[in-house]
Amino acid sequence: MNSLLKKRLPGILAAGLVTLAVGAAGVTPAAASDASASALTAKQKKAKAKALKACNKKRTAKQKAACKKAVNKRFAKLANQAPKGKTVTVNVSDPYAYIPNQVNLKVNDSILWDWKMATGREPHDVTPVTVPAGVNRNDFKSSLLIGPNATFKRQFTKPGAYSFVCSIHFQMTMNVNVSR
Ligand SMILES: [Cu+2]
Structure with a gap:
Protein backbone atom coordinates (compact mmCIF):
# COMPACT_ATOMS: atom_id res chain seq x y z
CA MET A 1 0.00 0.00 0.00
CA SER A 38 -32.83 7.83 17.10
CA ALA A 39 -32.54 4.23 16.18
CA LEU A 40 -35.23 1.67 16.78
CA THR A 41 -35.96 0.57 20.32
CA ALA A 42 -35.35 -3.07 21.23
CA LYS A 43 -39.09 -3.66 21.04
CA GLN A 44 -39.31 -2.07 17.58
CA LYS A 45 -36.31 -4.09 16.37
CA LYS A 46 -38.06 -7.27 17.47
CA ALA A 47 -41.26 -6.23 15.70
CA LYS A 48 -39.28 -5.46 12.54
CA ALA A 49 -37.55 -8.85 12.58
CA LYS A 50 -40.92 -10.54 13.05
CA ALA A 51 -42.47 -8.56 10.19
CA LEU A 52 -39.55 -9.41 7.89
CA LYS A 53 -39.85 -13.08 8.79
CA ALA A 54 -43.57 -12.97 8.01
CA CYS A 55 -42.67 -11.72 4.52
CA ASN A 56 -41.10 -15.13 3.82
CA LYS A 57 -44.58 -16.63 3.87
CA LYS A 58 -45.43 -14.72 0.69
CA ARG A 59 -45.65 -16.99 -2.34
CA THR A 60 -43.48 -15.40 -4.98
CA ALA A 61 -40.01 -13.87 -4.73
CA LYS A 62 -41.46 -10.64 -6.05
CA GLN A 63 -44.10 -10.56 -3.30
CA LYS A 64 -41.45 -11.34 -0.68
CA ALA A 65 -39.25 -8.50 -1.88
CA ALA A 66 -42.13 -6.02 -1.97
CA CYS A 67 -43.18 -7.04 1.51
CA LYS A 68 -39.66 -6.61 2.89
CA LYS A 69 -39.29 -3.26 1.19
CA ALA A 70 -42.54 -2.06 2.79
CA VAL A 71 -41.44 -3.29 6.22
CA ASN A 72 -38.03 -1.60 5.92
CA LYS A 73 -39.68 1.63 4.85
CA ARG A 74 -42.18 1.54 7.72
CA PHE A 75 -39.48 1.00 10.35
CA ALA A 76 -37.10 3.55 8.82
CA LYS A 77 -39.88 6.06 9.29
CA LEU A 78 -40.35 4.94 12.92
CA ALA A 79 -36.62 5.26 13.60
CA ASN A 80 -36.68 8.87 12.49
CA GLN A 81 -39.42 10.04 14.77
CA ALA A 82 -39.64 10.82 18.49
CA PRO A 83 -36.08 10.14 19.57
CA LYS A 84 -35.95 8.82 23.10
CA GLY A 85 -34.20 10.81 25.78
CA LYS A 86 -33.44 9.75 29.30
CA THR A 87 -36.07 8.73 31.86
CA VAL A 88 -36.18 10.36 35.29
CA THR A 89 -38.01 8.51 38.06
CA VAL A 90 -40.17 10.57 40.41
CA ASN A 91 -41.42 8.79 43.52
CA VAL A 92 -45.03 9.37 44.40
CA SER A 93 -44.52 9.08 48.13
CA ASP A 94 -46.30 9.06 51.46
CA PRO A 95 -46.60 11.23 53.33
CA TYR A 96 -47.64 13.33 50.39
CA ALA A 97 -44.73 14.32 48.20
CA TYR A 98 -43.28 13.87 44.74
CA ILE A 99 -39.58 13.10 45.14
CA PRO A 100 -37.81 14.93 43.57
CA ASN A 101 -40.28 17.79 43.13
CA GLN A 102 -38.10 19.82 40.77
CA VAL A 103 -37.02 18.10 37.56
CA ASN A 104 -35.07 19.59 34.67
CA LEU A 105 -35.39 17.75 31.38
CA LYS A 106 -34.34 18.04 27.77
CA VAL A 107 -36.93 17.73 25.03
CA ASN A 108 -37.89 14.04 24.50
CA ASP A 109 -36.89 13.00 28.05
CA SER A 110 -39.52 11.18 30.08
CA ILE A 111 -40.70 11.02 33.65
CA LEU A 112 -41.67 7.73 35.22
CA TRP A 113 -43.87 8.44 38.23
CA ASP A 114 -43.52 5.47 40.56
CA TRP A 115 -45.85 4.74 43.48
CA LYS A 116 -43.41 2.29 45.15
CA MET A 117 -42.90 4.67 48.10
CA ALA A 118 -46.64 5.08 48.61
CA THR A 119 -48.13 3.12 51.51
CA GLY A 120 -51.27 2.18 49.64
CA ARG A 121 -53.57 3.72 52.24
CA GLU A 122 -54.50 6.59 49.97
CA PRO A 123 -54.47 7.02 46.22
CA HIS A 124 -52.50 9.73 44.43
CA ASP A 125 -52.50 11.02 40.91
CA VAL A 126 -50.56 13.28 38.55
CA THR A 127 -52.62 16.30 37.54
CA PRO A 128 -51.13 19.00 35.31
CA VAL A 129 -51.66 22.56 36.58
CA THR A 130 -49.66 24.46 33.97
CA VAL A 131 -48.39 23.21 30.64
CA PRO A 132 -46.74 25.10 27.76
CA ALA A 133 -49.00 26.48 25.03
CA GLY A 134 -49.93 23.80 22.53
CA VAL A 135 -49.64 20.93 25.00
CA ASN A 136 -52.78 18.95 25.72
CA ARG A 137 -53.26 18.88 29.50
CA ASN A 138 -55.09 15.55 29.31
CA ASP A 139 -51.97 13.90 27.92
CA PHE A 140 -50.28 14.35 31.31
CA LYS A 141 -53.14 13.38 33.62
CA SER A 142 -53.00 10.05 35.42
CA SER A 143 -55.91 8.41 37.17
CA LEU A 144 -55.95 8.10 40.97
CA LEU A 145 -53.65 5.17 41.63
CA ILE A 146 -52.99 3.17 44.77
CA GLY A 147 -49.41 2.17 45.58
CA PRO A 148 -47.06 0.53 45.76
CA ASN A 149 -47.40 -1.19 42.37
CA ALA A 150 -48.45 1.65 40.12
CA THR A 151 -46.53 3.72 37.59
CA PHE A 152 -47.30 6.47 35.09
CA LYS A 153 -44.86 7.45 32.35
CA ARG A 154 -44.96 10.39 29.99
CA GLN A 155 -42.53 11.77 27.41
CA PHE A 156 -42.03 15.55 27.17
CA THR A 157 -41.73 16.49 23.51
CA LYS A 158 -42.42 20.21 23.96
CA PRO A 159 -40.12 22.61 25.84
CA GLY A 160 -41.39 24.87 28.61
CA ALA A 161 -42.57 24.96 32.21
CA TYR A 162 -44.89 22.31 33.56
CA SER A 163 -46.34 21.99 37.05
CA PHE A 164 -48.26 19.16 38.63
CA VAL A 165 -50.34 18.53 41.73
CA CYS A 166 -52.04 15.54 43.31
CA SER A 167 -55.75 16.25 42.94
CA ILE A 168 -56.55 15.14 46.50
CA HIS A 169 -53.40 16.33 48.32
CA PHE A 170 -52.78 19.91 47.34
CA GLN A 171 -49.45 19.97 49.22
CA MET A 172 -48.13 17.46 46.67
CA THR A 173 -46.72 19.69 43.95
CA MET A 174 -43.86 19.50 41.50
CA ASN A 175 -42.30 21.49 38.69
CA VAL A 176 -40.76 20.27 35.47
CA ASN A 177 -38.67 22.44 33.21
CA VAL A 178 -38.07 21.16 29.70
CA SER A 179 -35.34 22.83 27.67
CA ARG A 180 -34.11 22.28 24.11
CU1 LIG B 1 -52.04 12.40 46.72
Whole structure:
Protein backbone atom coordinates (compact mmCIF):
# COMPACT_ATOMS: atom_id res chain seq x y z
CA MET A 1 0.00 0.00 0.00
CA ASN A 2 1.49 3.35 -0.89
CA SER A 3 1.89 5.88 1.87
CA LEU A 4 -0.50 8.42 0.35
CA LEU A 5 -3.32 5.88 0.23
CA LYS A 6 -2.50 4.75 3.77
CA LYS A 7 -2.79 8.31 4.98
CA ARG A 8 -6.07 8.88 3.19
CA LEU A 9 -7.62 5.52 3.93
CA PRO A 10 -9.26 6.40 7.28
CA GLY A 11 -10.94 9.40 5.69
CA ILE A 12 -12.12 7.39 2.72
CA LEU A 13 -13.47 4.68 5.01
CA ALA A 14 -15.26 7.18 7.22
CA ALA A 15 -16.85 8.85 4.20
CA GLY A 16 -17.97 5.45 2.97
CA LEU A 17 -19.53 4.61 6.34
CA VAL A 18 -21.40 7.90 6.46
CA THR A 19 -22.75 7.27 2.97
CA LEU A 20 -23.82 3.79 4.00
CA ALA A 21 -25.53 5.02 7.16
CA VAL A 22 -27.36 7.77 5.31
CA GLY A 23 -28.40 5.38 2.57
CA ALA A 24 -29.65 2.75 5.01
CA ALA A 25 -31.73 5.12 7.06
CA GLY A 26 -33.01 6.95 4.01
CA VAL A 27 -32.55 10.31 5.66
CA THR A 28 -30.87 13.51 4.60
CA PRO A 29 -27.26 14.14 5.66
CA ALA A 30 -28.49 16.98 7.89
CA ALA A 31 -30.68 14.61 9.89
CA ALA A 32 -27.95 11.96 9.98
CA SER A 33 -25.52 14.40 11.59
CA ASP A 34 -28.02 15.09 14.37
CA ALA A 35 -26.79 12.98 17.28
CA SER A 36 -30.27 12.84 18.75
CA ALA A 37 -31.73 11.14 15.68
CA SER A 38 -32.83 7.83 17.10
CA ALA A 39 -32.54 4.23 16.18
CA LEU A 40 -35.23 1.67 16.78
CA THR A 41 -35.96 0.57 20.32
CA ALA A 42 -35.35 -3.07 21.23
CA LYS A 43 -39.09 -3.66 21.04
CA GLN A 44 -39.31 -2.07 17.58
CA LYS A 45 -36.31 -4.09 16.37
CA LYS A 46 -38.06 -7.27 17.47
CA ALA A 47 -41.26 -6.23 15.70
CA LYS A 48 -39.28 -5.46 12.54
CA ALA A 49 -37.55 -8.85 12.58
CA LYS A 50 -40.92 -10.54 13.05
CA ALA A 51 -42.47 -8.56 10.19
CA LEU A 52 -39.55 -9.41 7.89
CA LYS A 53 -39.85 -13.08 8.79
CA ALA A 54 -43.57 -12.97 8.01
CA CYS A 55 -42.67 -11.72 4.52
CA ASN A 56 -41.10 -15.13 3.82
CA LYS A 57 -44.58 -16.63 3.87
CA LYS A 58 -45.43 -14.72 0.69
CA ARG A 59 -45.65 -16.99 -2.34
CA THR A 60 -43.48 -15.40 -4.98
CA ALA A 61 -40.01 -13.87 -4.73
CA LYS A 62 -41.46 -10.64 -6.05
CA GLN A 63 -44.10 -10.56 -3.30
CA LYS A 64 -41.45 -11.34 -0.68
CA ALA A 65 -39.25 -8.50 -1.88
CA ALA A 66 -42.13 -6.02 -1.97
CA CYS A 67 -43.18 -7.04 1.51
CA LYS A 68 -39.66 -6.61 2.89
CA LYS A 69 -39.29 -3.26 1.19
CA ALA A 70 -42.54 -2.06 2.79
CA VAL A 71 -41.44 -3.29 6.22
CA ASN A 72 -38.03 -1.60 5.92
CA LYS A 73 -39.68 1.63 4.85
CA ARG A 74 -42.18 1.54 7.72
CA PHE A 75 -39.48 1.00 10.35
CA ALA A 76 -37.10 3.55 8.82
CA LYS A 77 -39.88 6.06 9.29
CA LEU A 78 -40.35 4.94 12.92
CA ALA A 79 -36.62 5.26 13.60
CA ASN A 80 -36.68 8.87 12.49
CA GLN A 81 -39.42 10.04 14.77
CA ALA A 82 -39.64 10.82 18.49
CA PRO A 83 -36.08 10.14 19.57
CA LYS A 84 -35.95 8.82 23.10
CA GLY A 85 -34.20 10.81 25.78
CA LYS A 86 -33.44 9.75 29.30
CA THR A 87 -36.07 8.73 31.86
CA VAL A 88 -36.18 10.36 35.29
CA THR A 89 -38.01 8.51 38.06
CA VAL A 90 -40.17 10.57 40.41
CA ASN A 91 -41.42 8.79 43.52
CA VAL A 92 -45.03 9.37 44.40
CA SER A 93 -44.52 9.08 48.13
CA ASP A 94 -46.30 9.06 51.46
CA PRO A 95 -46.60 11.23 53.33
CA TYR A 96 -47.64 13.33 50.39
CA ALA A 97 -44.73 14.32 48.20
CA TYR A 98 -43.28 13.87 44.74
CA ILE A 99 -39.58 13.10 45.14
CA PRO A 100 -37.81 14.93 43.57
CA ASN A 101 -40.28 17.79 43.13
CA GLN A 102 -38.10 19.82 40.77
CA VAL A 103 -37.02 18.10 37.56
CA ASN A 104 -35.07 19.59 34.67
CA LEU A 105 -35.39 17.75 31.38
CA LYS A 106 -34.34 18.04 27.77
CA VAL A 107 -36.93 17.73 25.03
CA ASN A 108 -37.89 14.04 24.50
CA ASP A 109 -36.89 13.00 28.05
CA SER A 110 -39.52 11.18 30.08
CA ILE A 111 -40.70 11.02 33.65
CA LEU A 112 -41.67 7.73 35.22
CA TRP A 113 -43.87 8.44 38.23
CA ASP A 114 -43.52 5.47 40.56
CA TRP A 115 -45.85 4.74 43.48
CA LYS A 116 -43.41 2.29 45.15
CA MET A 117 -42.90 4.67 48.10
CA ALA A 118 -46.64 5.08 48.61
CA THR A 119 -48.13 3.12 51.51
CA GLY A 120 -51.27 2.18 49.64
CA ARG A 121 -53.57 3.72 52.24
CA GLU A 122 -54.50 6.59 49.97
CA PRO A 123 -54.47 7.02 46.22
CA HIS A 124 -52.50 9.73 44.43
CA ASP A 125 -52.50 11.02 40.91
CA VAL A 126 -50.56 13.28 38.55
CA THR A 127 -52.62 16.30 37.54
CA PRO A 128 -51.13 19.00 35.31
CA VAL A 129 -51.66 22.56 36.58
CA THR A 130 -49.66 24.46 33.97
CA VAL A 131 -48.39 23.21 30.64
CA PRO A 132 -46.74 25.10 27.76
CA ALA A 133 -49.00 26.48 25.03
CA GLY A 134 -49.93 23.80 22.53
CA VAL A 135 -49.64 20.93 25.00
CA ASN A 136 -52.78 18.95 25.72
CA ARG A 137 -53.26 18.88 29.50
CA ASN A 138 -55.09 15.55 29.31
CA ASP A 139 -51.97 13.90 27.92
CA PHE A 140 -50.28 14.35 31.31
CA LYS A 141 -53.14 13.38 33.62
CA SER A 142 -53.00 10.05 35.42
CA SER A 143 -55.91 8.41 37.17
CA LEU A 144 -55.95 8.10 40.97
CA LEU A 145 -53.65 5.17 41.63
CA ILE A 146 -52.99 3.17 44.77
CA GLY A 147 -49.41 2.17 45.58
CA PRO A 148 -47.06 0.53 45.76
CA ASN A 149 -47.40 -1.19 42.37
CA ALA A 150 -48.45 1.65 40.12
CA THR A 151 -46.53 3.72 37.59
CA PHE A 152 -47.30 6.47 35.09
CA LYS A 153 -44.86 7.45 32.35
CA ARG A 154 -44.96 10.39 29.99
CA GLN A 155 -42.53 11.77 27.41
CA PHE A 156 -42.03 15.55 27.17
CA THR A 157 -41.73 16.49 23.51
CA LYS A 158 -42.42 20.21 23.96
CA PRO A 159 -40.12 22.61 25.84
CA GLY A 160 -41.39 24.87 28.61
CA ALA A 161 -42.57 24.96 32.21
CA TYR A 162 -44.89 22.31 33.56
CA SER A 163 -46.34 21.99 37.05
CA PHE A 164 -48.26 19.16 38.63
CA VAL A 165 -50.34 18.53 41.73
CA CYS A 166 -52.04 15.54 43.31
CA SER A 167 -55.75 16.25 42.94
CA ILE A 168 -56.55 15.14 46.50
CA HIS A 169 -53.40 16.33 48.32
CA PHE A 170 -52.78 19.91 47.34
CA GLN A 171 -49.45 19.97 49.22
CA MET A 172 -48.13 17.46 46.67
CA THR A 173 -46.72 19.69 43.95
CA MET A 174 -43.86 19.50 41.50
CA ASN A 175 -42.30 21.49 38.69
CA VAL A 176 -40.76 20.27 35.47
CA ASN A 177 -38.67 22.44 33.21
CA VAL A 178 -38.07 21.16 29.70
CA SER A 179 -35.34 22.83 27.67
CA ARG A 180 -34.11 22.28 24.11
CU1 LIG B 1 -52.04 12.40 46.72
